[in-house]
Amino acid sequence: MPRTYVVDAGALFSTWTKRVGEGVFSTTTDVVDEIRNRPSKFRADLLEVLDRLREEAPPTDSINAARRAATETGDDSILSETDIELIALAHSKRQDGSSIVLVSTDLAVLNTARHMGIETVDPSGKFKDDIKWVSICPACGHRSVASKAGLECPVCGTPMRRRVFKKGRK
Ligand SMILES: [Zn+2]
Known part of the structure; x- marks a missing residue:
């Protein structure tokens, strides 16, 4: 196929x-x-x-x-x-x-x-496993540079959301 x-x-x-x-x-x-x-x-x-x-x-x-x-x-x-x-x-x-x-x-x-x-x-070759991530707490806004998904916020305990740390995105 x-x-x-x-x-x-x-x-x-x-x-x-x-x-x-x-x-x-x-x-x-x-x-x-x-x-x-x-x-x-x-x-x-x-x-x-x-x-x-x-x-x-x-x-x-x-x-x-x-x-x-x-x-x-x-x-x-x-x-x-x-x-x-x-x-x-x-x-x-x-x-x-x-x-x-x-x-x-x-x-x-x-x-x-x-x-x-x-x-x-990724045709541009930019997507790699070592790209920088930032975790953001949706409740209190705490940020940390972390590579793991599913972390809990150290401030309030809410599951944090992970996103690619990159400036100039749309
Ligand atoms: Zn929090």
Whole structure:
């Protein structure tokens, strides 16, 4: 069975897709719209890829599962609706028994997808296990630099949320 690659705009604008000889690309309507709004030079470069690109909508239960996972990782405040739908699409494909890889350059997307057990690829190569994390207490706002998920806040005992420590995010 050919692999399915669920891709975001960042992945499509990288050269990564051109290196994938086999497999099917799948993405959401929002991502396709984002590409259509780019200058035509970008689209021309992507023509071959767009030819192999399926536009799909994730089912509601997968969207809910992606939202739950994002809450668990602490990425929920960072992820856009487009991001959540992309993760949900990968989740639904896997539920269908597809061999699936989510391809994104967004660290929060990659983090939440991995939390759900979805295989991921980061074309930019920035997503590594040694990226910096920060844990934030949702109750009292205490922050600590910690690499483990599921820590309790040392101030008030509330389970802390973990997120990628990175400046300049959207
Ligand atoms: Zn606290």
